[in-house]
Amino acid sequence: MSIDVETAARVAKLARIKVEPDALPALAQEFTNILGFIEQLNGVDVEGIEPMTSVTPQKLKRRVDAVTDGDQQPKVLANAPDAREGFFAVPKVVE
Template identity: 70%
Template sequence: MSIDESTAAKVASLARIRVEAEELPALAADFNRILGFIEQLGEVDIDGVEPMVSVTPMKLRLREDVVTDGGQPEKVLSNAPDAREGFFAVPKVVE
């Protein structure tokens, strides 16, 4: 995939970044270098490689999945500015 100047201008517009016309060739070249690097990463053979949690070797702490402090809906809802029928009530934001 190759990014031309018009595509770079559109990306800049979508990202709400002002890019002057004389800077567009350099921006398109940067995008092309980034995409080339991503394509190189796609060629790496990762068969048999375990997923990592961190770049430093560490184990995830596992714990039993149990409810430790529940069954208090009245207490939780007492903090709500508006609660109805056992739920938090919020203003409608989607018409």
């Protein structure tokens, strides 16, 4: 797949990246190279290969999904400049 200069300019605009007009051909070529590499990766047979979380085989540490230090509302609200009825109070910003 080949990316033309107009497409490269559009991608740069969408990404809000300022690219000078004389740099657009090089950017288009770089996009083409990246897409070529992706097409090359799509051709790799990965049937039967397990997904990896790391380059070294290791088990991730697990923990129990339980609340261990809840019921801290008074301590948390003690730091608030304005707290009402158990919640942070903020000034109204929308009329």
